[in-house]
Amino acid sequence: MTASIPLSPAVGQSPNLVATYYRLTSITRLPGKGGRGVTNIATLYHEQGAREVTWQSAQVDSRLKRGCYVAVRGLEHPVCQGDACRIQRLDLLDKPLPTVNPFDTVPANWVRDRVLVKRASQLWCQLSRPMQHLVTAVLWDGSRFERFVTGPAALCCYQPVPNANLRHAVETAEHALSLANGLTDVSTSVLIAAALLHDAGKADDFRLNPVRDGYAYSERGQLVGARHTVLEWLAVARARAGVIVPEGQYLALVHALTASRGAAWLGIREPQIIEAMILAVADRACSETAWPPHLSSVRRELVHTGGGR
Numbered sequence: 001m002t003a004s005i006p007l008s009p010a011v012g013q014s015p016n017l018v019a020t021y022y023r024l025t026s027i028t029r030l031p032g033k034g035g036r037g038v039t040n041i042a043t044l045y046h047e048q049g050a051r052e053v054t055w056q057s058a059q060v061d062s063r064l065k066r067g068c069y070v071a072v073r074g075l076e077h078p079v080c081q082g083d084a085c086r087i088q089r090l091d092l093l094d095k096p097l098p099t100v101n102p103f104d105t106v107p108a109n110w111v112r113d114r115v116l117v118k119r120a121s122q123l124w125c126q127l128s129r130p131m132q133h134l135v136t137a138v139l140w141d142g143s144r145f146e147r148f149v150t151g152p153a154a155l156c157c158y159q160p161v162p163n164a165n166l167r168h169a170v171e172t173a174e175h176a177l178s179l180a181n182g183l184t185d186v187s188t189s190v191l192i193a194a195a196l197l198h199d200a201g202k203a204d205d206f207r208l209n210p211v212r213d214g215y216a217y218s219e220r221g222q223l224v225g226a227r228h229t230v231l232e233w234l235a236v237a238r239a240r241a242g243v244i245v246p247e248g249q250y251l252a253l254v255h256a257l258t259a260s261r262g263a264a265w266l267g268i269r270e271p272q273i274i275e276a277m278i279l280a281v282a283d284r285a286c287s288e289t290a291w292p293p294h295l296s297s298v299r300r301e302l303v304h305t306g307g308g309r
Helices: 114-125 129-138 142-150 164-180 188-197 219-223 226-240 247-258 274-290 293-305
Strands: 022-031 038-045 051-057 069-073 079-081 084-086 089-092 206-208 215-217
Touching: 038 069, 051 089, 114 129, 114 164, 114 188, 129 188, 129 226, 129 247, 142 164, 164 188, 164 274, 188 247, 188 274, 215 219, 226 247, 247 274
Parallel strands: 051 084
Antiparallel strands: 022 038, 022 069, 038 051, 069 089, 079 084, 206 215
16 A cells, blocks of 8 residues: 655754645555554655644545645654654645745655755745746646646757756746846746746656656647647636736736747737847847757757747
8 A cells, every 4th residue: 555655764853843835745555553543654855844744534535645745643742663753644735825835845756956946945935925836836836836847848959857847947036036126117026937837848758768768848848838828827826726816917917928920811920029039039138058069050040930939
């Protein structure tokens, strides 16, 4: 009755659980004492500390899966047995909360570059509360978020470095902020949210190739594409997660994510607001710095002619 990966033998533990939420990184379920009930052992992660916990339950809670958000209940005075601390239970956080910073729950086996994770977390903290809630809701699903922070930025023209999609999102947001410095009519929340999410849909564009090493396009990646995928996620976040964003800011965000040069009769809108213009410049600048020298001229020509992004 094991769900997810085995527990790591070494988990850093702080004297007290101070975080209000954690990411469940693994869970093991064993028969309870005397064959009654279930003994649960789980590993939790938050930037404030990782911990193994154990608790007894009458039956398996199948909602608790690797990658989900949980809250610890019943640990006023830690009582540890070996490497695990006894608690009453784990509560699943099944609805996106505006106070949850997803980048504070990125385990090291997802992203080894902790400075990169910290930079992403600081960008989220600069968002307005409605935009924080929206970004968190879009990235709430554990599997989706893992693919976002671990996946590639593209299948070609980019160097195959770990966490390339997350790195590109962070660098684009930081570069966009530097371009907007001193401009009073720029919404930094719209700009940061657009930069963090502009390629988030690539989490569903690519899948590990079962035939050979590396990634390949998923069916969604072949038929739909990242730009449309993230729009679906935004719509679901507003409809189901109860995210309330002022209409003007939401339209500005969607415009920044979708604006591009193209034929108007195809429904394509060119950048018309300053946030969209800044994002386009920052995205291209950060993309070009990531291209290997021998591919830069080819890739640049594709962008100019509309053959790639």
